[in-house]
Amino acid sequence: MANYLEMEDSSFRSKAYRKVAEVLETLQESVEDMKDLEKIPGVGKHIASKIEEYLKTGFIRDYEKLKKETPIKLEEIIAVEGMGVKKAKVLYDKLKIKNLKDLEKAAKKNKIAKLEGFGEKTEKNILEGIAFLERSSGRFLLGKITPVVEDILDKLSNLKEVEKISTAGSFRRRKETVGDVDILIVSKKPEEVMTFFVSLPDVVKVWGHGTTKSSVRIKEGVDVDLRVVPAKSYGSALQYFTGSKEHNIITRRIAIGKELKLNEYGVFRGAKMIAGKTEKEVYRAIGLDWIPPELRESELDFKKIPKIIELKDIKGDLHCHSKWNGGNDSIAVIAKKAMKMGYEYIGISDHTQFLKIEHGLNEKQLLKQKKEIDKINLKFKIENLKFRVLWGCEANILTDGSIDVSDKVLEQMDYVIAGVHSALKIDKEKMTQRIIMAMENPNVDIIAHPSGRILQQRDEYQFDFDKILETAKKTETILEINSSPARLDLKDSNIRKAKKAGVKMVIGTDAHQISQLDLMNFGVSQARRGWAEKEDIINTQPLSILLQSFK
DNA sequence: GCCGTTTTCGGCCCGACTGTTTTCAGTCG
Numbered sequence: 241m242a243n244y245l246e247m248e249d250s251s252f253r254s255k256a257y258r259k260v261a262e263v264l265e266t267l268q269e270s271v272e273d274m275k276d277l278e279k280i281p282g283v284g285k286h287i288a289s290k291i292e293e294y295l296k297t298g299f300i301r302d303y304e305k306l307k308k309e310t311p312i313k314l315e316e317i318i319a320v321e322g323m324g325v326k327k328a329k330v331l332y333d334k335l336k337i338k339n340l341k342d343l344e345k346a347a348k349k350n351k352i353a354k355l356e357g358f359g360e361k362t363e364k365n366i367l368e369g370i371a372f373l374e375r376s377s378g379r380f381l382l383g384k385i386t387p388v389v390e391d392i393l394d395k396l397s398n399l400k401e402v403e404k405i406s407t408a409g410s411f412r413r414r415k416e417t418v419g420d421v422d423i424l425i426v427s428k429k430p431e432e433v434m435t436f437f438v439s440l441p442d443v444v445k446v447w448g449h450g451t452t453k454s455s456v457r458i459k460e461g462v463d464v465d466l467r468v469v470p471a472k473s474y475g476s477a478l479q480y481f482t483g484s485k486e487h488n489i490i491t492r493r494i495a496i497g498k499e500l501k502l503n504e505y506g507v508f509r510g511a512k513m514i515a516g517k518t519e520k521e522v523y524r525a526i527g528l529d530w531i532p533p534e535l536r537e538s539e540l541d542f543k544k545i546p547k548i549i550e551l552k553d554i555k556g557d558l559h560c561h562s563k564w565n566g567g568n569d570s571i572a573v574i575a576k577k578a579m580k581m582g583y584e585y586i587g588i589s590d591h592t593q594f595l596k597i598e599h600g601l602n603e604k605q606l607l608k609q610k611k612e613i614d615k616i617n618l619k620f621k622i623e624n625l626k627f628r629v630l631w632g633c634e635a636n637i638l639t640d641g642s643i644d645v646s647d648k649v650l651e652q653m654d655y656v657i658a659g660v661h662s663a664l665k666i667d668k669e670k671m672t673q674r675i676i677m678a679m680e681n682p683n684v685d686i687i688a689h690p691s692g693r694i695l696q697q698r699d700e701y702q703f704d705f706d707k708i709l710e711t712a713k714k715t716e717t718i719l720e721i722n723s724s725p726a727r728l729d730l731k732d733s734n735i736r737k738a739k740k741a742g743v744k745m746v747i748g749t750d751a752h753q754i755s756q757l758d759l760m761n762f763g764v765s766q767a768r769r770g771w772a773e774k775e776d777i778i779n780t781q782p783l784s785i786l787l788q789s790f791k
Numbered sequence: 792g793c794c795g796t797t798t799t800c801g802g803c804c805c806g807a808c809t810g811t812t813t814t815c816a817g818t819c820g
Contacts, residue, residue: 252792255792256792323818326817357816361809362809362810483820488820491804492804495804503804
């Protein structure tokens, strides 16, 4: 509705709707359960009645009316860079353009350039925008682009001309997918840095090359912007470019409340600049403590900024696969790497028999695996090494909620992870019941990747997370935050819910080769985005306490 | 359409860039 209202120039009405849309997306409670919708920030009498109408009938008459007046695939059209709702409206009125296909056709036939307010450039940009959309979804997995971005950062920070450097944007906020990458630097010799930047070996295309901003595309397909900012504005620029957009709106509003102005150049009282050099100073100037980028997603509804978990708090990884089920490395090699990472323990959790495609282990193989683990642990003991390999598995929760390994074997293991790997499309009720039944199994300690989503591939399966939390709390079952870049499951909002419900979590990498043990940082970021503190995550605990948290 | 430790009316984040304009609207982050 916000989009359609913006089209009609109802700009403040549109903003009111847009704000509510954003609030609803990050709402912790489900709207169905709320007694008083007007308690939701931004929701007044009118919008409340529309939400009620939607909950009751599945439609909003006013929205249907708006769509009928301008029957176009608006979302599709405004996804094209440079296209907004105003332009979409003009194109519909003048050329009857309803969707992306119409838009592309009209642009190719040079019909758009002739319109008043449009031109040759706009038409060309539309075609390029459409081509970009077709090439990629427009967003990239954080985990996929991180290595190459870090490489670029390393090379830049090694230059003596670079005084300060940081990433910004969603990359710095550690969002699971990133649209483009922003890097900010302070430098007295921007020309030289920019020239170096645009000629890096990973660069496949240069969009712009200037002294304050250069843009390139790197071989992974993602665009990287490098900006040079003045040293005295570095903090405010970093704050501004890190976002999120919503966070910036909130911080600026706070500034206004204190008769200050906040922008990318600094914090100002009248014409006088009172802060800007560091982010800490900027937040302090508007009366806030520094906020970790992972918490800058939307509302600031914490009284005190939580002391969120850090990578160094992690004492071990409980989700890794060995050569036994087709992984790359032997248990001994995995243990060695884990030790090198400073861990106190590593849990081996190979797939079990149902999962043929992953060479799942049968009960006989599992018991044989235990002997190997015992041998390794004994060796560590003799060498007086304080390190332990734990014997676990990643068992399958079958369609009826049972586990594909017998309790007789499960109960001997140090811990058991269970996950849904099949029949993902069963209905909500059945899926919820299926997972609940698994949690009620006295041998199941951890639920792996609880929602089943694969980013950019498939949505989470239908299930009632609130009910899962209830049972997890009751049965003391731990929920996993899977670090695999395409999973990052639990997602941030569910981590917040779990924390609130007092349900413990574990961060696991799901590594199939030792290099993937380093994916832990992505799981930790995800936990941070969900406000998780050290105490919420069991693999921050030393071995003795960890073992107590298993059933 | 929503909101109020100055307000029930008069505001609503801010600046840059682009392409089209000749003073600005639309889009973006």
